[in-house]
Structures are given as C-alpha cells and as structure tokens.
Amino acid sequence: MVLAKDQTAIVGIGWTAFTRNSQTSTTSLAGEACFKAIEDAGLLPRDIDGVMSWFHRYADGISPRELGEAMGLECPFVLNVDAGGHWMCGAVTTAASLVSAGICRNVLLYVARNSYSEGRTHRAAQSSVGAGTDQFRNPFGQHLAATTFAMPATAHMARFGTTTLDFAHLAVTQRKHASLNAKAQMRKPITIEDHQNSRWISYPYRLLDCCQQTDGAVAIVITSAERARDLPHRPVYIMAGVAGEGETANLWETNGVNIAPKLYQAAGVTPRDVSLAELYDPFTGMCMLHMEDFGLVPKGEVGAWVTSGKNGLDGETPVNTHGGLLSEAHIIALNHVVEAVQQLRPEGVIDDLCEGPHTYDRTTCRQVRNPEIALLCGESGGSGMLLRKS
C-alpha cells in the first residue's frame, strides 16, 4: 500500500529565526512557526484538527498535546514520534495519510527546539549513560554523532576512493547556497582551504563537515488536494512518501537503497525527473551517500559529482538549495521541506537576496530554474518523499 498520489498537499509553511540562543521557550518557538504556517495556508487555528511532531531520543520541545492545549485547539488528533532524523519524510507521510483517510482535515506538523542553547547540557549528560543501546557505544567513547556517521563515510572512502577533498566541495557548495538565504545560520562563504584547514572533530570529519545546532522552529500545514485548491498559495502536491528501514549489504550504503525504488515506483517517476533534492545532511559524507542511494549519481561516483558542482543551483540536480543542516539550520530537516515547498511555488523562494522577480544571478538568487519535482530524504534513507508543483 502506498499513499494516494497527489491527493494531499502542503499548503502552509512557517519558521522562526534560526539562532544559537532563542532566549524563549519551545512553546513560543512552536507557536510562532505554527501561527505563521496556518496564516500562510489561509486557515485559522480552529481549522487545525491534527497536530504532530517528532524528536530524537528525548523530547526536547513542547509536545503536540501540550501545543494543542496552548493554542486552544479543540480535541486535535496528536502524534509525537521518537525516531530522529530518519523519520522526517515519514512524519509528512503520516500526516498526509491521516488526511487521506479522512481522520483529519488539516494537519499541523512542526519541530521546535532549543538545540544549541539547551541541547549541549543534555548531550553531555547522555554521553555518560552506559545502559540500553548506549552500553555498546558510550563506554568506548562513541558519543558523538560525528563518530557514528563517520563509519559509513570511512567505508565509502576505502571502497571507492572518496576523499575529504570531495567532502570539502559539498560543504563549499552548500555554504554558497546558504549565502543566498536570509534565514541561514551560516552565510559567510567558505573555501576549499577553509574546509581542509578546519580542525578535526572525528575523522574523516572536520568542523566544516558537521551540521549546525539550532534554536528555532519550523511548521507546515498538510491538507487534501481538493481543499488545497481553494487556498491562497498554489499547492505543492505530495506525490509519494515512504518510510521503514531494513538491512543493507554494505556499510557504504544507506537504507535509501531499500526504499528509493519503492518511492519512485509509487510516484511513477525516475531519478532523472527530479528537479532538485533536499537531502538529510548531518555530515557531508552522509549527504553524499544519500545522493547515490536515491539515484542522483551512480554508486561510488558521488565524489566526482560534487567536485564538478553537479549539486549546485545550476547543476544537474541542485541539492540542499537552502544550505541544508550544514549551513542553514538543524530543525531535524523539517526546514528541508519548507525549502522544497518554497522552490516549487510559482513565486519561488521569498527569502533569498533578489529584490523583485528572480534573476537567477547567483550572487543574489537561489531559486532553481523551473523546478517540477523535489526529492527529500531522512537520515540514512530512513524515509523519502517526492513533491511536485501544481
């Protein structure tokens, strides 16, 4: 069974400032992003009858149940999932399926966190735990995400000759995209040398291979394609969404190899039809594995692909056009969905440096030329999604 193609749509998007110290609660962050998304959708808060979020290992933001109460909603259907970045497209797909099944009319999906200002304390405490799955990690000093996600990257390097210089090209390209994004946390351009000279965090990752930590929130509104047609923005349709993980044969590939075929089949398209991609990028190396596993480039060839700029705004398939988790912000990649929706609306992105219509001048404009279909994926290919413009 798959999600009914094009029967649901993303009709509203909202976000807060992305900072390292919000100086406010996750309730206020969530509220700000959610009210903006609802308004953007042309709806009222009382129209929302589903509220969803997700988190990684510990609930670091206000829960949907609490947010529903805080917003004065009447008996919304709520869901909060502990699944981390893997679940990103699964969250959207679940919201869409609740709409498709007639259980909800308009679902609000959000992530709100003070991950920079408050997250460090928690992560340090978590590192001292030796129980549960951590009993096989933390006693050996594997407590950084950079170390966990170094393993597939090192394996890819050994198998295919990928280098940290390839990583540098990806980091530089995504920073260039972020430099054209008014809301990005990191907008100052970087060079290949900056990357290669940045300090090691956990080999093969240097500082500039690692994503941001962010205080901020993002929200989107999902409704039926039928209702979407009466709303102010042209809807962005959900063509297909898949989630679910299984074994992979090799460490240098992600679960993307398991679900990408299902995703493309459900949408009736191929990777060649993808206009742009917003892929989970906690570290450069993981983003590169996702590029391969979702078919943007053959296995083993991603190093040359990013080195030749095929992931740039005018490249073969622009990837992480907002700067991604690496340079825009880390809102568990719900910010990737916002970027895809912006790119696929007729007016295009509203927060680049263009004044007036998009010029495609890459000193000011980050809008991709005439995109039709966007590919998105969660961490390690745990979920995937295809969106299209109307």
Place this chain on the structure above:
Amino acid sequence: MSELAKPAPVPDHDTQPFWDACKEHELRAQQCTGCGRFRWPPQGFCPGCHSWDYEWRLLAGGGRVVSFSVVHHSAVPSFKEDLPYVVALIALDGTDNRVQLTSNVVGCAWEDVEVGMRVQVVFNDVSPEATLPQFRPAAAGGGEGPPRSALG
C-alpha cells in the same frame, strides 16, 4: 563513581552473559540454535527464524576493521586525555559478519588504522565490575585470511 569516570556498561537481561564473559576474558557471541544465525545486539528471539533458543559461543577473538573514526574532539571530560583515539566497527571472526562490535583499536598509532585490517581482542579491566573488549592489530600472518572485498 567519580565525576571523571568513564561510563561503564550497564548490562541488562539480554546482554549480561556477554559482559560476564568479558570479565572472564572470554569473547562470546549469542548464536541461535534454531537457525544458526548470530544475534547482535543480544536479544531473546531470533530476527531470522524467531526462535527463542540460543547458545553463547566462545569466539577466538580475531576480527576485522569494517570501518573506523578517529575521535579528536570530546565534550566528555573522562575521554579528553585519550584524544585522539580510535573508535572502530569490528566484525568478529566466526560470526558470519553478524556480530559487529563498536570498540577501540589500541596498541598502534591512529594513523596506522585502516579498513580491512586484522585485529585481535584484548581485555581491558577498567574496574572490578567491568571489562571492555578492545582490539589491537593482529600479528602478521594471523587471522582468517584477506578481508572480504565486499566489505572493503
């Protein structure tokens, strides 16, 4: 435990025999007696055949580095004096690649660690309660032959 102590493994119902064996300086892995599949992490029932039966097989302690990272940065005080140190994924010999431990490669420079290298377990008695299985480079000529090309 002092504030500077490293986190010790906290065994649970499924993992107690693994850690108990380590204290005896034995490396043991849980093997399904229904279908022969090795289970990692340890668990009561088999992911393959769903049998609840198993044995704890004694392993020879050899293995192969499937991948690794060199940790250069830590916010955890108890690990700072070890920086840089190697965290590696070790496929244990005799387990059909099913048991892949996260552990450390010790006894060589971190620059000398590479994917595919042969390693041998060494037991580190970090406290009276806990022993960690770590790995050192295997003596030349030992082990089960060259690394499987499929695993790099």
